[in-house]
Amino acid sequence: MIQLHNVFLSYQKDATALNNISLRIAKGEFVFLTGPSGAGKTTLLRLLYGALTPTSGQVLVDGQNVSRMTPSQIPFLRRSIGVVFQDFKLLQNRTVFENVAITLEVLGWGRADIGKKVMHILKQMGIASKVNLTPQRLSGGEQQRVALARALVNDPKILLADEPTGNLDDSNKEQILSIFKDANARGTTVVVATHDRRLIENSHKRLVSLIKGDIVEQVDPKEEDSCK
Ligand code: ADP
Ligand code: ADP
Numbered sequence: 001m002i003q004l005h006n007v008f009l010s011y012q013k014d015a016t017a018l019n020n021i022s023l024r025i026a027k028g029e030f031v032f033l034t035g036p037s038g039a040g041k042t043t044l045l046r047l048l049y050g051a052l053t054p055t056s057g058q059v060l061v062d063g064q065n066v067s068r069m070t071p072s073q074i075p076f077l078r079r080s081i082g083v084v085f086q087d088f089k090l091l092q093n094r095t096v097f098e099n100v101a102i103t104l105e106v107l108g109w110g111r112a113d114i115g116k117k118v119m120h121i122l123k124q125m126g127i128a129s130k131v132n133l134t135p136q137r138l139s140g141g142e143q144q145r146v147a148l149a150r151a152l153v154n155d156p157k158i159l160l161a162d163e164p165t166g167n168l169d170d171s172n173k174e175q176i177l178s179i180f181k182d183a184n185a186r187g188t189t190v191v192v193a194t195h196d197r198r199l200i201e202n203s204h205k206r207l208v209s210l211i212k213g214d215i216v217e218q219v220d221p222k223e224e225d226s227c228k
Helices: 041-048 074-078 096-106 111-124 140-152 170-185 197-203 221-227
Strands: 002-012 015-025 030-034 056-061 081-084 158-162 189-193 206-211 214-219
Touching (some): 015 041, 030 170, 030 197, 041 056, 081 140, 096 111, 140 158, 140 170
Parallel strands (some): 158 189
16 A cells, blocks of 8 residues: 655755655555654655655555656545644634535535535544534644544545644543544554554554664564464
């Protein structure tokens, strides 16, 4: 589903954010990207949804060569990718409903279907009672769930999340993790960038560790189990 071949990314000359990264993520996998601040996690995610193009190397996502896409092709790529941003990027002057409906409006869904689907996912996320509020009236955990609802409402092939539990307490973290696992169980390939060790340890998922733009470690619990 996702392949990086010898990817280099420099924002500026002599400042390499990703240094010869090669990585494969299969359809239906759940992968954590981890590493300290500045490791390149956000940069890697941004490559996957076409917000950046690599300085060199290939980025393939869902059979498409993102490294060669023109700006007009990027919106089509994003139809199959849900993204949860670190700062949520919710529209502050729109309601919860409108923030989530946007994903389906862009895809050309009809009003009745949008209504049903949005209410369904808001219920699933436990925030249906907030449907007519604007984001500033919600807690951090609730805003995070709106961002997740917006990213997942069209059952995307891929979900990308950047530090999704940054400011959340433990009970909210558990809920967010279980939303990711549910989406993954329904077939979505999930890639989560986080430095939250507890989230990773509790989850038993594949782990890719970056430091200063290099992959320094990969742990796959499935392979470990099969060795026992
Ligand atoms: P992480 O998400 O792991 O904290 P980032 O991908 O944000 O890491 O950053 C990787 C490196 O790239 C860091 O050295 C960071 O300073 C640099 N960087 C990130 N974004 C930019 C940018 N827009 N311009 C210049 N340098 C950047
Ligand atoms: P940033 O530089 O802040 O990380 P990005 O380049 O990631 O911003 O995104 C640019 C804009 O495109 C943002 O307003 C973001 O909300 C939007 N965007 C990015 N990816 C998607 C997506 N998959 N679906 C909808 N909107 C997206």
